[in-house]
Amino acid sequence: MGKVAVLGAGSWGTALALVLADNKHDVHLWTHRETLAxxxxxxxxxxxxxxxxxxxxxxxxxxxxxxxxxxxxxxxxVVPTKAMREVCGQLKQVLNDKTILTHASKGIEPGTFKRVSEVIREEIPSHLYEDVVVLSGPSHAEEVSLRQPTTVTVSSKELEVAEKVQDLFINRQFRVYTSPDLVGVELGGALKNIIALGAGISDGLGYGDNAKAALITRGLAEIARLGTSMGANPLTFSGLTGIGDLIVTCTSSHSRNWRAGNKLGQGYPLDDVLEQMGMVVEGVRTTKAAYQLAQGQNVEMPITSGIYRILFESAEPRDVVDQLMTRIRRHEMEDLTNILDEKMNE
Structure with missing residues (x-):
């Protein structure tokens, strides 16, 4: 087996390194901290x-x-999205052989509204890599590291390259599908973190499963609206990297975004929550990017707007959730029908 480099020794990077080691690859794990290495x-x-x-x-x-x-x-x-440009800047200085770049980070860059694969392509010259692949799906690092059954999706512009990454990772416990929808796979993984914050806030307020189910369902509609406006296939959001990732992130105590939202719902200030977490909460940064992006695209995203107000405008979580639950009535199928109609008319 060939040498594989994993950049980022957080929980997810370490779990993926373990999968690769189980597959008998020569795994080298990079961390910027010598003590951790x-x-x-x-x-x-x-x-x-x-x-x-x-x-x-x-x-x-x-x-x-x-x-x-x-x-x-x-x-x-497998580094936080806020560190991706910096790490890629370092990486392009030391890459000598043409390689396949795969990222497993979920987020959107505020300001530029770039997906992670776009950031990588901007920072690293194309002659240094064969293609950029995304790996995403419902996959808590804690469960992967215990070799519990997990299924993810890989996608890239060139299907043949995605299939090479599929072969790299797939084993009995870690199943890997391919998808041709790079945009949808990346956006589903990024945007679900916003809805997970909302689900955690709802739980922190003491609201029940009914309210959380409504937030998750309406949140999926928001993800699909913004995703399709950016060129994604709406059907991608009904798969592993859409509803699958959304369910696991909104309902599990393993989820950093759910845990952070839960603290916010209990009344803790954002700065205190982030300090207590001790790990990156990608949904916070993605909320800012998605809120700004939705305004620019003229896409309605009431849940994202509400979470933005809680995070960055000191809105009261209870007021925001109550407003979301009592919004003007509309037909449930309206969003999906409009999205599919627009796709069919392209």
Missing amino acids: NEINRTHKNEKYLNDVELPSSIKASNDLASVVSGAKHVIL
Whole structure:
């Protein structure tokens, strides 16, 4: 098996490194912190991010980016979206061999409204890679690291390259599908984090499953509206990277975004919540980007707008959720019908 470089030793990067090691690949894991690299190599654990999970001794960690990517046939980028440009800027300085770049980060860049694959393509010259692939889907790192059954999707502009990444990761517990809809796969993974914040807020307020189910369902309609306005296939949002990822992120205590929203619903200030979390909450940054993007695209996204007001305008969570639950009545099928009609008329 060839060498694979995984950039980012958080919970998800470490879990993916474990999958690759199980598949007998030569896995090199990069972290910018030397102390963490030493801990992983010495104890074969990453206690901060994956407590009590034993890592295969074949995973080699390092804070030397050049040595990690040297000779790697695949480079897997699993860093927070806010760090993606910086890491790609470093990566292009040390890439010598043409490789396949795969990212497993979920977000939209505020200001530019770029998807992660677009950021990567802007930062790294095309002669240094074969293609950019996205890996996304309902996949908590904690469960993947315990080798519990998980199914994800990979997508790229070139299907043949996505299939190479499919072969790289797939095993008995970690199943991988391919999709031709790169835009939809990326946007589904990014936008569901906003709705997960809302689901957590609803739970933190003490509202029940009925309210949360309504937020999730209407949230999916919002994701589809914005996604199709950006060129995604609406059917993608009924799959793993749409409703699948939405369900798992909105209903599980493993979800950082749900946990952060839950704290907000209980009345904790945003800065305190983020400090308590100790890990990146992608939904906060994505909310700002999606709110601005929706305004520019003239797309109605009431849940996203409400979460934006809570995060950045100090709106009271209870007031926002109550307003969302009592909005003007409309036909339930109106959103889906309009989306499909627009797609059919293209």
